[in-house]
Amino acid sequence: MSEPRIGAAALRALLGEWEDGRAVYVALAERVRLLIADGRVPARTRLPAERELAAALGRSRTTVAAAYRALRESGHLVSVRGSGSAAALPAAEAAASSVVDFARAMPPAVPGLDAIVRRALDDLPAALAAPGFDLVGDPGLRARIADRYTARGLPTTPEQIVVTLGAQHALGLCARTLVRRGDRVLVEIPTYPYGYEAFGAAGARLVGTPVTRDGWDVGRLRDVLARTAPTAAYLIPDFHNPTGASMPPADRDRVHAAARRAGTTLVVDETTADLDLGRPPGDGPFATRPGVVTVGSLGKSVWGGLRIGWIRADPGLLARVVAARAATDLGTPALEQRIAAAALDELPALLAVRTAELRERRDVLTAALRARFPDWDVPDADGGVGLWVGLDAPAGSVLAAAAQARGLAINAGARFTIDGSCERFLRVPFTAPVPQITRGVGLLAEAWTALRDLTAAPHGSRRAPDVI
């Protein structure tokens, strides 16, 4: 396999507005650390030679050499064969647990799941008497997932369901089944990063279409579909991650019709669809329209630790998914499937608990952010996992780095894009328990104050950046 590498121009684009008022080499090293830590520059990626990066950034080679030296010292850069350098995650950092995790929007298990787990494992001997894993999914679980679609207004049979190891796995399987190397795939900007990475890993060339908290620019989306005729389009129409937007039924019809005309398969990610905190009623699942592939999960509504997700699609496509699957995994564990089936039997009650909990956390987060950051644009969210917060400067990555240094893991808005845009945004999840939310907002405020102090400091050798 060829080694991943990033060119100087691509790295410059990812760096964005990286100067933050400190010595230039310090700011450069810190931004590269952030890109490595949040995965925008994956570990083992070869970085450009010092001379090339210096030219691309319009800086001296000495500056870039000093930044690379600092990165080597902190364990973020290692030498590789020949004369190159590759990104690395220091062992301590890879293992380190931050004080507060705002990077993953993953709630702990829904209250009440412990009793369900115990009940589901009552007849453990029967479960242990079988091989305990399978490629397609337990028939009882597939029937329950199908019934849930039917109850939501989309008649579904178990043959239209394959159980996966979470939605992420489902996206990877869809990407590998639908996409051939070099095919175009449309993704939203911003979007769930591991979603676009799943399609990228299958060899797709990604094309983007914008989403804001106000929703989709459907004219633009239809135009991109018509112009680029992508093989697939990856959409999150219900409580879009990260913006929280939901696509109105009329827009769904228009997007669906345009995708049909372009020969594009819509891959609709409903991982966050059950997290409704007070949205006006819609018209049910997107896949009431024909030809749509849906990905679902119990990860947010019940527990991510179950690693139970699924694909709903035509049996013909699912047969190809299953055929492609065994090369990388041999199936979903039976015990988790039993627990998932038992949880689905009680899903309405569990969702009532989950949404009440998320409503409280959302309210605490919204109030805390508005109190601490009166100049930020903190939205009202009617569902999903987090707030897509507008900063009063394009400083998302500098702030994420400063927060990380204080023990708060958080992703800059740019992490959710394929083009380094959205530096004016930060996704702040409301999935953590209230004390962690409060602590996290406090750390964020400390980081923001430190950045302001830095840029307000008398200059001397410092260049006052225009980012804060």
Ligand SMILES: Cc1ncc(COP(=O)(O)O)c(C=O)c1O
């Ligand atoms: C939109 C979206 N899709 C997929 C996933 C992955 O979910 P799972 O834990 O089921 O793999 C997430 C998790 O953060 C998500 O937000």
